[in-house]
Amino acid sequence: MKLDARIPSGPLAQKWSSFKGSMKLVNPANKRKYRIIVVGTGLAGASAAASLAELGYQVDAFCFQDSPRRAHSIAAQGGINAAKNYPNDGDSVWRLFYDTVKGGDFRAREANVHRLAEVSTAIIDQCVAQGVPFAREYGGLLDNRSFGGAQVSRTFYARGQTGQQLLLGAYSALERQVGLGKVKMHARTEMLDVVVDNGRAVGIVVRDLTTGVISTHAGDAVVLGTGGYSNVFFLSTNAKGCNVTATWRAHKRGAGFANPCYTQIHPTCIPASGDHQSKLTLMSESLRNDGRVWVPQTKGDVRRPDQIPEAERDYYLERRYPSFGNLAPRDISSRAAKLVCDSGLGVGPGGRGVYLDLADAIKRLGHKTIEERYGNLLAMYGKITDENSYEVPMRIYPAPHYTMGGLWVDYSLMSTVPGLFVIGEANFSDHGANRLGASALMQGLADGYFVLPPTLSDWLAQAGPSSASTGTAAFTTTVQQVNEHTNKMLAVKGHRSPELLHRELGNIMWNKCGMGRTAAGLQEAMREIKDLRGRFWQELRVTGDGACMNTQLEHAGRLADFLEFAELMCRDALEREESCGGHFREEYQTEEGEAQRNDKDFCHAAVWEHRGANQPALRHREELTFDNVHLATRSYK
Amino acid sequence: MKLTLKVWRQKNATAAGRFESYEANDVSPDMSLLELLDVVNEQLVNKGEEPVAFDHDCREGICGACSMVINGHAHGSDRGTTTCQVHMRRFTNGDTVVLEPWRAKPFPLVRDLMVDRSSFDRIIASGGFVSVNTGGAPDANALPIGKVDADHAFDAAACIGCGACVAACKNASAMLFVAAKVGHLASLPQGQPERDARAVNMIMTMDREGFGACTNTYDCEAACPKEISVDFIGALNRDYRKALSSTR
Numbered sequence: 001m002k003l004d005a006r007i008p009s010g011p012l013a014q015k016w017s018s019f020k021g022s023m024k025l026v027n028p029a030n031k032r033k034y035r036i037i038v039v040g041t042g043l044a045g046a047s048a049a050a051s052l053a054e055l056g057y058q059v060d061a062f063c064f065q066d067s068p069r070r071a072h073s074i075a076a077q078g079g080i081n082a083a084k085n086y087p088n089d090g091d092s093v094w095r096l097f098y099d100t101v102k103g104g105d106f107r108a109r110e111a112n113v114h115r116l117a118e119v120s121t122a123i124i125d126q127c128v129a130q131g132v133p134f135a136r137e138y139g140g141l142l143d144n145r146s147f148g149g150a151q152v153s154r155t156f157y158a159r160g161q162t163g164q165q166l167l168l169g170a171y172s173a174l175e176r177q178v179g180l181g182k183v184k185m186h187a188r189t190e191m192l193d194v195v196v197d198n199g200r201a202v203g204i205v206v207r208d209l210t211t212g213v214i215s216t217h218a219g220d221a222v223v224l225g226t227g228g229y230s231n232v233f234f235l236s237t238n239a240k241g242c243n244v245t246a247t248w249r250a251h252k253r254g255a256g257f258a259n260p261c262y263t264q265i266h267p268t269c270i271p272a273s274g275d276h277q278s279k280l281t282l283m284s285e286s287l288r289n290d291g292r293v294w295v296p297q298t299k300g301d302v303r304r305p306d307q308i309p310e311a312e313r314d315y316y317l318e319r320r321y322p323s324f325g326n327l328a329p330r331d332i333s334s335r336a337a338k339l340v341c342d343s344g345l346g347v348g349p350g351g352r353g354v355y356l357d358l359a360d361a362i363k364r365l366g367h368k369t370i371e372e373r374y375g376n377l378l379a380m381y382g383k384i385t386d387e388n389s390y391e392v393p394m395r396i397y398p399a400p401h402y403t404m405g406g407l408w409v410d411y412s413l414m415s416t417v418p419g420l421f422v423i424g425e426a427n428f429s430d431h432g433a434n435r436l437g438a439s440a441l442m443q444g445l446a447d448g449y450f451v452l453p454p455t456l457s458d459w460l461a462q463a464g465p466s467s468a469s470t471g472t473a474a475f476t477t478t479v480q481q482v483n484e485h486t487n488k489m490l491a492v493k494g495h496r497s498p499e500l501l502h503r504e505l506g507n508i509m510w511n512k513c514g515m516g517r518t519a520a521g522l523q524e525a526m527r528e529i530k531d532l533r534g535r536f537w538q539e540l541r542v543t544g545d546g547a548c549m550n551t552q553l554e555h556a557g558r559l560a561d562f563l564e565f566a567e568l569m570c571r572d573a574l575e576r577e578e579s580c581g582g583h584f585r586e587e588y589q590t591e592e593g594e595a596q597r598n599d600k601d602f603c604h605a606a607v608w609e610h611r612g613a614n615q616p617a618l619r620h621r622e623e624l625t626f627d628n629v630h631l632a633t634r635s636y637k
Numbered sequence: 638m639k640l641t642l643k644v645w646r647q648k649n650a651t652a653a654g655r656f657e658s659y660e661a662n663d664v665s666p667d668m669s670l671l672e673l674l675d676v677v678n679e680q681l682v683n684k685g686e687e688p689v690a691f692d693h694d695c696r697e698g699i700c701g702a703c704s705m706v707i708n709g710h711a712h713g714s715d716r717g718t719t720t721c722q723v724h725m726r727r728f729t730n731g732d733t734v735v736l737e738p739w740r741a742k743p744f745p746l747v748r749d750l751m752v753d754r755s756s757f758d759r760i761i762a763s764g765g766f767v768s769v770n771t772g773g774a775p776d777a778n779a780l781p782i783g784k785v786d787a788d789h790a791f792d793a794a795a796c797i798g799c800g801a802c803v804a805a806c807k808n809a810s811a812m813l814f815v816a817a818k819v820g821h822l823a824s825l826p827q828g829q830p831e832r833d834a835r836a837v838n839m840i841m842t843m844d845r846e847g848f849g850a851c852t853n854t855y856d857c858e859a860a861c862p863k864e865i866s867v868d869f870i871g872a873l874n875r876d877y878r879k880a881l882s883s884t885r
């Protein structure tokens with residue numbers, strides 16, 4: 001596997017413009033002869049499909065949901081960053097770039113991150129032109145707020161529903177192209193494999209979830225915008241359908257998988273209420289702007305929170321990180337919460353929670369302002385917990401939320417399989433070992449609206465059309481393999497549902513590859529996963545058949561891929577003998593319990609090459625060079 | 638607590654459907670309705686029967702996938718709530734909970750509690766957008782928009798496209814859905830150039846898809862999980878009439 005990031009030469013700030021200046025162009029008359037397959041219709045997929053169709057390409061877009069508008073980008077609450085510097089508080093492209101590199105604990109590629117910061121401003125312009133109703137000030141200009149670990153106000157937001165409004169903007173652009181006949185939309189259709197012919201991605205195999213019919217689609221390029229893999233933990237803030245299948249199948253067809261161990265545990269989620277819990281709900285960390293996080297100072301303090309006097313509370317984030325306080329980055333806040341709960345100070349069921357208290361803010365700003373800022377979030381919290389958080393502090397606990405790892409891509413967002421592009425959360429590109437708040441929406445839209453359209457065009461102009469049609473051997477063998485896999489799952493006829501087996505996997509991952517990881521724990525986890533995988537193929541029970549809507553079969557297929565992927569994730573965590581960002585190896589920490597990076601040995605992206613079922617994956621590295629920033633120890637003290 | 642679920646089962650659009658009853662014991666009040674269905678499905682799978690199919694994804698009230706008529710009410714009887722946000726503490730020991738799919742011709746049944754709402758996508762595709770291509774947009778602050786207008790636009794834009802408005806309406810009208818999108822864009826300067834065409838095209842598509850006419854019963858507003866106001870329907874009607882008279 002050759003890893004050539006193909007970063008344009010020249011100074012950092014000019015790389016992207018020099019790429020665009022020298023890129024190859026596809027003749028406008030020829031564009032409609034190219035067919036591009038886009039899998040996933042979240043922020044990245046929908047914006048890419050729309051933008052590519054606008055350029056004149058024929059696009060086939062796929063999503064497993066019943067409509068492209070349902071993709072999980074819709075649930076992002078807090079906001080989207082952009083280096084507009086509207087508040088005049090000292091922001092710039094450079095500062096957003098620097099904050100993102102630092103926030104990612106110096107494990108992302110400089111050139112990609114700088115490009116992200118550069119195009120961030122155009123995203124806001126584009127979304128406003130589409131009619132996205134961002135929050136505004138009375139004078140009519142856009143409002144900004146500071147968010148999750150940033151010292152400038154660069155986050156644009158739409159109440160607590162920014163992801164929804166941005167996704168609906170991208171969705172409407174996509175539907176416009178559907179109406180114009182430029183995009184053919186395939187909803188309720190799940191990608192089950194990538195077809196690679198002569199080393200080039202030439203199409204996909206999909207299952208129509210309503211009828212069970214397997215079909216093939218050929219294209220000149222395949223784009224995956226299929227999101228992250230947090231559901232490997234079973235309980236996460238991801239939607240129930242989110243899965244690793246598309247990227248994992250691509251990996252098995254030759255795409256390098258980078259840094260699978262980089263997962264983000266979000267500090268402000270609603271704690272689980274019992275064994276029935278099916279997913280976790282995030283409370284936007286924008287709440288940390290006005291909320292103060294605390295636990296009682298003494299163990300076993302069972303008083304109601306409002307009965308605990310100020311002097312007997314530990315505002316541990318403010319205490320440990322005086323300059324960032326409650327806004328310390330996500331990985332740091334999550335670990336701090338785990339630490340206090342592990343030491344027995346947690347609150348709520350099982351001691352798995354800390355308080356997020358708005359009382360001071362309500363006193364300072366009034367009930368009305370707080371309601372305006374967070375009304376919908378607090379209502380959601382109330383629905384789930386039956387508690388009124390204007391009166392009682394909320395309880396929060398960390399939960400898996402976002403995955404920074406993903407398929408390796410070069411500067412053009414192309415994977416190690418020519419013709420296979422990966423965008424949004426599905427790639428590994430911009431966030432390093434930890435993602436800053438309000439940066440996921442930014443990256444998804446940057447990739448889809450502004451980065452992929454030119455880079456894909458540039459590649460097509462050089463590679464030319466693919467000659468593969470769905471009748472070729474590459475397609476028929478892939479279909480055969482997909483069918484064999486499905487039939488094998490149906491044939492097990494064991495006694496346990498995919499749901500139960502998935503919960504078991506989640507337990508292993510959360511306990512041994514979650515917020516804190518150790519070599520011994522990871523080795524154990526790998527053994528347990530292998531064992532569970534073996535049991536999956538003996539105990540699985542899928543009722544019904546493959547020839548109709550079968551939600552069990554869908555879940556089983558996704559779980560089969562998670563069970564393979566999970567092992568690689570643990571192995572990646574095991575071999576990264578350092579702590580960085582969301583990856584915390586307990587063996588590698590400072591005396592104060594902060595993450596200890598090892599730049600000498602691990603300043604690289606680990607990229608895994610699949611070598612078949614009988615051989616362990618091979619670890620490659622892309623060395624990360626920092627020519628523009630100084631590798632500092634992250635400090636938020 | 639103990640509950641009885643009466644669930645609509647139907648294998649596909651053409652098969653015959655019927656209610657089936659399932660007993661659920663040990664129901665925790667903190668469970669969501671969908672979590673209860675997970676438990677029931679688990680029991681069914683254990684018995685070798687096929688689980689109840691239903692649409693769901695985010696389970697936090699924003700994606701619009703979940704869609705059930707619960708005891709006769711779309712998304713249940715609480716205001717401003719999606720099916721996934723209904724918790725079992727709303728019920729008492731011994732209750733029977735009746736679950737049905739959205740019933741409306743333009744939403745053909747897929748399986749059990751799942752329906753096909755792609756007609757909504759086609760309505761959006763016929764005009765629910767501002768025709769701007771990627772790139773070349775002016776600076777976002779070049780176009781000041783008063784906070785009141787922006788907030789008004791947001792109130793309409795909050796629609797999650799779940800279809801409860803249609804399911805709740807005796808005419809299966811999609812007027813609230815259309816009005817929400819038209820109202821969102823009509824409140825903003827960006828939406829003005831295509832304002833007339835948008836209202837006309839979206840209503841035409843709505844009619845073509847087989848949605849009924851609005852007779853102002855306002856059941857849509859009561860069922861809407863985002864509490865979108867029927868005032869937007871009034872505004873849509875005005876826009877529509879104005880557009881028709883100006884194109885004549």
Ligand code: FES
Nearest residue numbers: 694696701703721
């Ligand atoms: S599952 Fe998304 S709104 Fe209910």
